[in-house]
Amino acid sequence: MRAVASKAERAVTKRVLARFVAPLLAIAAGGRGRSRSRARAACAVLGLWFVFAQPARAQPTGAELLGSSNFADIQRGVEAVAGSGDPHALPILAAMQEGRLYARGDRSLAAKSSDGSYTDPLTGAAIANPGAVKPVRLNNNVRRALDAALGALRLFSPDPGTRQIAAEAIFKGRDPAALPALNRAIGEEKEPGVNRTMEQARASALLLKNDASDTDKLAAIATLRDRGDIDARAMLATLATGQPPAVTAAVAEAVNAIDLHLRLWSWLQNAYYGLSLGSVLLLAAAGLAITFGVMGVINMAHGELLMIGAYATYLVQNAIRAHAPLLSGASLLIAVPVAFVVAGAVGIAIERLMIRYLYGRPLETLLATFGLSLVLQQGVRSIFGPTNLSVTTPDWMSGAIGLGGLSLTANRLCIILFAIAVFAALQAALRYTSLGLRMRAVTQNRRMASAMGIRTPWIDAMTFGLGSGVAGMAGVALSQIDNVSPNLGQGYIIDSFMVVVFGGVGNLWGTAVGALTLGVLNKFLEPVAGAVLGKIVVLIAIILFIQRRPRGLFPTKGRFVEA
Amino acid sequence: MSRLAATLTIACVLGSALLLIVLNQATPPGSAAHVSTYAVSLAGKYLSYAMLALAVDLVWGFAGILSLGHAAFFALGGYAMGMYLMRQIGTRGVYANPDLPDFMVFLNWHELPWYWWGFNWFPVAVLAALLVPGILALVFGWLAFRSRVTGVYLSIITQALTYALLLAFFRNDMGFGGNNGLTDFKDMLGGISLQSDATRCGLLLATAILLSAAFLLTRAMVLSRYGKVLVAVRDAESRTRFLGYRPERYKLVAWVVSAMIASIGGALYVPQVGIINPGEFAPANSIEAVIWVAIGGRGTLSGAILGAVLVNFGKTLFTGALPELWLFALGGLFIAVTLFLPNGIIGLLPRRKDAAVDEPEQPPVLTTSEAAAREVTS
Structure with missing residues (x-):
């Protein structure tokens, strides 16, 4: 619990930082970005491992659910694996999306690689004798859950480029379901450019969330306004009706500001x-x-x-x-x-x-x-x-x-x-x-x-x-x-x-x-x-x-x- | 120009036109002496071009204005006639629309633009063919001559003018048929079919008569006192100005008259060719007209007519037999005439003393140093 609270605090600080300092940092970092980001990515992987590895082992149901024959169970399994924060979640789900994931008799998983050999996706160890395997089943609901889960998981990828693409995809997709993962990712994110895109993605998703508070909405509008491109303008323009007056006014103002920006x-x-x-x-x-x-x-x-x-x-x-x-x-x-x-x-x-x-x-x-x-x-x-x-x-x-x-x-x-x-x-x-x-x-x-x-x-x-x-x-x-x-x-x-x-x-x-x-x-x-x-x-x-x-x-x- | 030369020119123009007409009408098709209607139209086309050449010669040969945009006036006249002929189609177009020409129906227009009003009357078309190029020339010339734009600068802006018109007429929004121009004409003057042999002969005769009239008009102009001053302006503009004349006025009159003559040529050209499109505005056409004059003999009105007919006859022969050689021949002509034949074909004829006034004196050869004491860079 303590860890979570402190993370939330850090996230808030960083959000504030990101809005004001990030653009400067992005420019200043320039050429040195690559080596720094590699070191940073390594730290992030280690950190994730220590924080989440334990619970993931204590309740290994997520991975086990994938082996189920019931689609609802599989879907819950996908969500559980994705929510586990296990660093192996991404390769597991990616393998599942590509149809390379198999369930063994004991409900443990095996990922088939291109040369036909199997590995244990949880440990990365090769499985010499997989025994009887059957592919993990997919239907459209599972696929949808898988896409969303992968999108969210990619937010934690060690590669900043992948994170950027994932954030951009969420920005365009505007799925409020991605918000929890996004919030967590923003807390983790140290790359200013990626962090900004994530903020924008959160803003775009938040505006679709009906129960979001006006304060959140205003902040989201401000974020989109800062983005200032044609996509942001389109998102704001769709928001015009059925909102409290303060929000409507902010939208109108933001659209005007973006128009000016675009004209420039x-x-x-x-x-x-x-x-x-x-x-x-x-x-x-x-x-x-x-x-x-x-x-x-x-x-x-x-x-x-x-x-x-x-x-x-x-x-x-x-x-x-x-x-x-x-x-x-x-x-x-x-x-x-x-x-x-x-x-x-x-x-x-x-x-x-x-x-x-x-x-x-x-x-x-x-x-x-x-x-x-x-x-x-x-x-x-x-x-x-x-x-x-x-x-x-x-x-x-x-x-x-x-x-x-x-x-x-x-x-x-x-x-x-x-x-x-x-x-x-x-x-x-x-x-x-x-x-x-x-x-x-x-x-x-x-x-x-x-x-x-x-x-x-x-x-x-x-x-x-x-x-x-x-x-x-x-x-x-x-x-x-x-x-x-x-x-x-x-x-x-x-x-x-x-x-x-x-x-x-x-x-x-x-x-x-x-x-x-x-x-x-x-x-x-x-x-x-x-x-x-x-x-x-x-x-x-x-x-x-x-x-x-x-x-x-x-x-x-x-x-x-x-x- | 002697009276003899003038009489000869008119005799040639009218005589050859009449001869072609007689041979077309009076002899049965297939006989050795028969002249096809195609050839009659071709001759009419040459004579229309000759009017353009005459117009160019008036300004270039006698006023020293090298216009590289005279085909613009020619094409404007052609469009005026084309608009009249379009309106004569009436309901016989593809869309059978009584109010709109085909291309407007095609472009989903619902009413005739104002500038098409009245074009179903022949006099309106004739008036437009005279006035539109005339007013354009008046405005353009007044601006240019008043601010003493001369020589190469003037040539280049005349070219810009025709280029701008070319671009404008290519636009569908202009209401002149865009890229395709105006075509598919049926008849004129209350039901005279354009395809009939008699009409073709009549058009040739009309062209020959109007060409002769234009020839006499320009001849009268250049032989008058006005013409003498015009030649003085050509040879030494500053000196003429210092003598108390207003060169810009003399030039402007010649320029406007010339534009109108070119325009009539265009108006006669369209019914004989059957189409007018923006390609007629192409700067290369204007330059080609200049070379007709140069080949015939700049500063001699008969030479302009001769040059236009000869070059276009050569073009017909070449493009029929050896199409890829035509540009070589035309380009070679440009070079050879300017280098070796500065007075054109007429200049080869034995010269009479009283003809001397017509010959443009070669401007004193200025070396580059005298022409401009210029700095390379400021």
Whole structure:
């Protein structure tokens, strides 16, 4: 009795602690969680053994009842075993649920393992000669009791993950019958995160219990409110009728609080989607910011350079799969420089063979490069076929990371990081390399640069090659989120130009800000207006914006005559 | 443009149309001289495209505005005509609904949206075909020219305009048939079947006559004093402004007229092709129209017509025989014409002295340094 009372006290203290300190602890514990929890689990097992082993042996009826042929007896047996707190209760009942539990002639139990041998589930000792055994009988009532008992027992599993899952299951299942076990588990629980879930499970079950006191209900409502997700909201919403006014008011308030909370998270989620779209736009437009922004060349074949990057990824992956399967995890990383070189080489060829004859004639450049884009598309279609090719996603880019109410998909996260890296590298290349210096010199004052001994035609080719190469690298990223088909580039060309023009031609930072602004704007409009209408609104907004600021967000400084 | 060239152009347009009609109507099917109705419709389609080309040439060749969104006006005109033809179907649709076009019944709409009212009258459709693109062009052009959006920037926002319209017309909620567009037309003008040979010939003749009229109108415009200022704006906008002209007004007039001509082309296109769908808004279509003009000869009105007919004739031949080569050919044309044939096919003809005014002077070749004293990054 004394032990029980002291345990109840401890439970209360811990409940209080859990509500206020647990979130902090969960964060602080972080990386050290694993070793601590293992030690803790060992202590818990020992403790349970000493507390409950004695009574379980003194009244061994629970296990014996399982061998009965009467279903009511078996059900009582399940409940008795589950309530015994014996550390072997879980394996016994688990074996029973899997149909591996047998009763021997003397009503003792034998668990059959997968290789056909029997062990005594109470001691774990092997049974050499089980004699005549018959399976422990199950019907639906017994199964139901078994499920509930196992759910409750798993709350005491030494593995915190299992306990967490069990608590979550009770939270969703809302079975008031699980309350006693839950109360005990909360008393035992030392892992703050698991403890919190258990509290929430208790709250959800308690709210279904008709004879619960108002104080308990209010506490439960507060717990659910702290949980603040859509499940908790649904549970509270069902509680609206037939309750005392204080409870009803608390429910209404809690639902409002959760709604606000959810809205905040969905706002953050939208911001993340916007960031993700913005980084894709930035990648697509970064190359164009060089060729169009810095050089002033209208390259309508820019989209096809993205496409070439994506096809280069496909070829690299195929080559790696055929010749070096060990590297397949890194195939995307290998594809990045390859795509840069391939697209860059194509870009240099375009510049040397075509664009250099058209400098100073932007509209003609536009038409010629549009023609080139048709040729490149059809060329790729003739070689690889018109269908989508499959580019694999490496393991480290799949899955999602949960962060509070956010779900951050790994591939989008990688693309955001990649966009940042590409942008930083591009800035660095322009600012700190000698080639970058020359590029800036040539674009600022061609004649002066030429007089200083810079080979301007060569610099033109290199600049265009750099922009094209960046487009190729972007293609690697796009291959992960879009269909690798000959039409890949067409979907991005208008957006890319919009980004560059919106941000301000000739300004890389403007391109970055433009891309992020358009991405975030798009994603915030989507839930309100729908995807297509949102996009239309953005396009019209850009058209109107250009009327107001014909030189974009960040116009280049200095005066120059309009051509 | 000499009077001779103008007469020749009109003679060619009307003459070839009449010739095709006579060969279709007067000769028995199967004779060597017989021209199929399909070919008559095809010719009508080319001439509708020629109107689009003429419109593009007016703004690009004479006002220096490279529009990459002119197909939007063409498609709007087409939709106006398509709406009229839809209403003419009446109860002969699949759902036999007297009040609603089929696609609206399919979408569970219960009443006609207000913007469909009146489209069972031909004059309303014609008015809409003229006014809707005209007003759109007026608003868009007024905003753009007033704030001096020029050159590439203007090209890009015209492309954004047609792209936005493309997306909008793809939506079912817009009430224009969504992805499928408007089709399954039966007849027009009080029961004239669209499928009959005579109607096809009549449509071709109407297209040829309206094309000639548009040609004469644009010719009168560019030869007038207004046209001279327009060319001055094209070649040196700032200088013209400093001389006391208001370039934005000159450009706006040309822009709106051009949009209306394109729209009439679209309205004539739809009954001859039998369908209009949002694909007509695709930015690539607008750019293709620009290349017709470039191939024919930018800044020559006859060249625009010639280019449109020739390129589309080539397209018909290619897509029939070697479909996968068509994009190579078209793309190659783009590149070759801009690199080697800046004045188009008309530019190959011996030049007369008094024709000089029509030729767009190549803008002085600005090197990148002169075009912009730009900083790479701020």
